Amino acid sequence: xxxxxxxxxxxxxxxxDIESFLRNHPGGVNYVKPYKGKDVQKRMEDTFHSDAAYxxxxxxxxxxxxxxxxxxxxxxxxxxxxxxxxxxxxGKLGDRYxxxxxxxxxxxxxxxxxxxxxxxxxxxxxxxxxxxxxVVLYLIRYGSEDYARSCTKDGxxxxxxxxxxxxxxxxxxxxxxxxxxxxxxxxxxxxxKAMIYFHFAIxxxxxxxxxxxxRLVFPPFPAAIIALILYKMxxxxxxxxxxxxxxxxxxxxxxxxxxxxxxxxxxxxxxxSYFYRLKxxxxxxxxxxxxxxxxxxxxxWDQIFGTAISLRKLNKSIKW
Numbered sequence: 001x002x003x004x005x006x007x008x009x010x011x012x013x014x015x016x017d018i019e020s021f022l023r024n025h026p027g028g029v030n031y032v033k034p035y036k037g038k039d040v041q042k043r044m045e046d047t048f049h050s051d052a053a054y055x056x057x058x059x060x061x062x063x064x065x066x067x068x069x070x071x072x073x074x075x076x077x078x079x080x081x082x083x084x085x086x087x088x089x090x091g092k093l094g095d096r097y098x099x100x101x102x103x104x105x106x107x108x109x110x111x112x113x114x115x116x117x118x119x120x121x122x123x124x125x126x127x128x129x130x131x132x133x134x135v136v137l138y139l140i141r142y143g144s145e146d147y148a149r150s151c152t153k154d155g156x157x158x159x160x161x162x163x164x165x166x167x168x169x170x171x172x173x174x175x176x177x178x179x180x181x182x183x184x185x186x187x188x189x190x191x192x193k194a195m196i197y198f199h200f201a202i203x204x205x206x207x208x209x210x211x212x213x214x215r216l217v218f219p220p221f222p223a224a225i226i227a228l229i230l231y232k233m234x235x236x237x238x239x240x241x242x243x244x245x246x247x248x249x250x251x252x253x254x255x256x257x258x259x260x261x262x263x264x265x266x267x268x269x270x271x272x273s274y275f276y277r278l279k280x281x282x283x284x285x286x287x288x289x290x291x292x293x294x295x296x297x298x299x300x301w302d303q304i305f306g307t308a309i310s311l312r313k314l315n316k317s318i319k320w
Contacts, residue, residue: 091193143244168249
């Protein structure tokens with residue numbers, strides 16, 4: 001018997017309950033609602049759904065076991081055990097790792113067996129501003145005092161302070177793009193278990209479980225490590241009197257990026273807003289164009305480096 005609230009659709013005569021997926025559907029609720037109780041095969045084929053989209057769709061098949069079926073050769077989840085910590089398993093995937101990690105599922109993921117390590121990887125969105133806003137304010141105050149001591153003209157102090165902070169924000173946008181493209185989306189060799197472990201821990205898991213709200217923002221501990229590394233690198237090329245302010249701007253840029261990233265997954269921007277196009281853009285990166293669209297808070301560097309995703313014109317706006 002169908003429960004109240006179920007949203008069933010049919011594909012090749014099989015029933016799929018996509019009620020839990022409606023708010024996450026890249027095409028929006030308004031494009032999906034007319035198909036409640038109907039067959040969606042032709043619609044999905046006509047709109048050229050990606051392989052990742054079809055794979056995710058399997059998650060909602062009525063009666064399908066969560067852990068997959070050993071006799072289903074197309075189900076890559078048979079290669080792992082979702083009841084065990086995933087980080088210890090991904091290395092054995094070898095050459096199949098990329099195929100598996102880019103085949104999304106709607107599940108919660110256990111990364112570490114150790115509860116302390118596991119908790120360090122789980123971050124509610126509000127933890128990020130709670131931790132980093134005080135850090136940014138402290139660095140701006142400390143850096144401003146240091147900059148003022150080195151500045152000979154009082155009239156240029158305020159301008160210099162904000163120029164350095166703005167430079168940090170701008171540099172962050174390039175760092176955001178560079179990390180996402182060349183570090184987070186590197187292709188580890190199937191022969192290197194260490195690189196597979198590293199890739200999965202820093203970003204692969206986000207593509208595997210894109211709807212896991214606990215893993216949509218970057219955990220503060222590894223973020224602090226990356227921040228310190230970048231600070232040391234830029235301290236060699238940026239004046240000592242400016243480095244703290246530039247660093248503050250960089251962390252502010254990161255904070256904005258992380259909040260935008262969370263919003264692009266779980267927000268519902270209106271059609272005429274800046275974030276409406278960004279949400280469509282980021283959805284395309286996740287479910288169709290994994291090797292393009294690396295900008296999150298902006299598409300500027302994608303345009304510069306030739307990795308921009310072209311969004312098709314829609315007949316009507318999307319409502320998430």
